[in-house]
Amino acid sequence: MTVLNVAICQAAPIPLDFAGGIEKATRLAREAIEGGAQFVAFGETFLGGYPLWLDEAPGAALWDHPGSKALHAIMLDQAIVPGDERLLPLQELCDESGACISLGAHERVRQSLYNNQLLFRPGEAPLDHRKLVPTHGERLIWMRGDGSTLGVHQAEWGKAGNLICWEHWMPLARAAMHNLGEAVHVAAWPTVREEYALASRHYAMEGRCFVLAAGLVQHRDDLFDGLERVGGSSEALELFNAIEGEALNRGMSLIAAPDARVLAQAGEGEEILHAELDLSEIGGGLASLDTDGHYSRPDVFELNVDVRAKDGVVFSS
Template sequence: MSQFLAAVVQASPIAGDTQASVEKAAKLIAECGRKGVDVAVFPEAFIGGYPKGANFEIAVGMRTAAGREEFRWYFEQAIAVPGPETEILAQAARDAGTFVTMGVIERDGGTLYCTALFFGKDGGLMGKHRKLMPTAAERLCWGFGDGSTLTAVPTPWGNMGAVICWENYMPLLRTAMYDKHVAIYCAPTADDRDTWVPTMQHVALEGRCFVLSACQYLKRGDVSDALKNHITDAPGDVLMRGGSVIVDPYGKIVAGPDFSGETILVAELDTADLARSKFDFDVVGHYARPDVFRLTVEDRPMLAVQSASASSQ
C-alpha cells in the first residue's frame, strides 16, 4: 500500500462550548471520510480551545480572584482522556475509516495539558502525546509533558507521531521522533507566522518524512468572552489566520499554505518517496555519527508520587 490521501483540517472550535466543538470535529472527520481521506490532522487545542490573548491576570508574585475564575472556566472546557468526548471522536474516526490526530486540552487531576490524540480508523484510541514544553505564557495554564508520551503509532503507511507547535524548534525532540521512524509527522500548531511554513519544510527535509501541519483559522468571535482578550474585542478580527500545509520528504509543499479561512487541504502522498529520500540522508541512520554524538531519551513516566509497592514490581 504505497499511496494514501492525507488532510489537514483548518478550522476553529465553537466558542466556549466543548461539546459543540466535539460535534463539529466529528462532522469535519465525516467530511474527510467522504473525501476518501486516510489520515486527517486537526490543529493544536481544537477541543478545549487555545486561549489566545488571555493572561489569567498573572504577574510575577501576583494572582487575582478574577484570574483564578478565568482559569476555572478554562479548566472546565478541557476533557478527560479517555472520556465521553474521546468516545465521540473515536466513533467518528471509525465511521469515516480515517486515522485522526486531534489537538485537545486534556484535564488530568488539577493540571491541564496540551495534547495530541491518535485515533485509528477502527475507532481505537491508539495513544497520545503531551506537549513537553509549553511556550512562553502557555506555562501559565498548561503543565509539562514527559518522555513517556513521545508516541509513534502504526499505520499502513508507516509510523505516525505528533510534535506540537514550538516543540518543533527543539532539535533533540525532533531527533527522538525521527528515531521512532516517523513517516507521518503531524504538527498541530497555533503558529500562523510566515516563518512557520519554512520550519515545516526543514522538518520534512531533515526527517525525510511527510509533514502535516494544521493551524486554526480563529476570529475573536470564536473565543468566549469568559476569557478577557488582551489583543482585540472586535468579533471579526482574526486572531489566528491558518497557514496549514502538507510537505513531502524532499521539503516540497504539496498543499497549502492557506490563509483564506476554514478549509480542508488534501494531498495524495506516496510512501515510496520515504525510501527514495533517505538514499542520501537518514539523520538517525547512515548520516548519523554515534561515535561523536548520541542522544539519551528518558521515556519513563515522571510521576510526582509513586507507591513503594508499585516501584518494586
C-alpha cells in the first residue's frame, strides 16, 4: 500500500462527561471512515476535555482550592481505566472497518490520572501512550508516564505512533520515536497554535514521516454543559465563572508531509480534515536526511531507553 487516506476529527469534547465523549468520538470517527479515512486522529484528551481551568481560571492552582478539588474528584470518577469496556464501540469500529483511531483521554490507574493518547487498531488491544511530562500547570492533575508506553503500532502500510503536546520539544523522546520508524505520527495538541504547528512540521521533516497535528475546539460554555451532565458542583461552577473569554481552544489542525509542507489545514471550528498520503515520499526523503541512520553519529551519541513499567511498588514473595 503506497497511498493512505487519513483524517483529523477536529471537534469539541464534552468536558467531564466520558460516556458522552465516547459516543461523540465513535460517531465522528465513523463519519471520517465512511468518508474514506483509514487512519483517524483526535486531539489531546478529547475524552474528558482539556482541563482549561488550569490556565484560564484565576486561583485554580492555589493550595486546597475547592473548585480544583471538586473537578479532580469528578475526573477520577469519570476517567477511563485500563481495559475499560466503555471503549468497546471504538474498538468494534476499528475491527469492522480495518481503520486505526488515535484518541486522547484522561485515564485513571489506581488513584492517579494520566494523559493517555490511545491508538485503537483492528484485532488488537489499544496501544497506550501516557504523556511523559505534564506541562506546567498540568502537573496538578496528571502523573508522569514511563517508557513502557513509548511504542508504535505495526500496520500493513507501516508504523504509527503518538506523542502529546510539549513532548515534541523533548529531543530524546523524538529520537526514540524516530528510531522506531514511524510512517504516520499523531501530534496531539489542545489547539494547534503557531509554535505547535512549527513543532509538528519540524517533527515530520526530522522523522521523515507524515504528521497529523490534531487540535480541539473548546469554548467556555462547553465547561458548564459538561459539568451539568455529570451532576454539577457549586465549587467547580464558581471556578468556571471566573474564566474570561469564550473561544479557548481554536483547532487549526494540520497534516504535514515528510518535507514539512502542509497537505491540509483546518480552520477554527469543528470539521473533519482529510488528506491522502503518498507513503512513497518517505523513502525519497530519507536519501538526504535520515536522523536515525546516515545522519546520526552512534560513535558519538548513544540513547538508552528504559521501557520497563515503573509501578513504584513491587510485591514479591
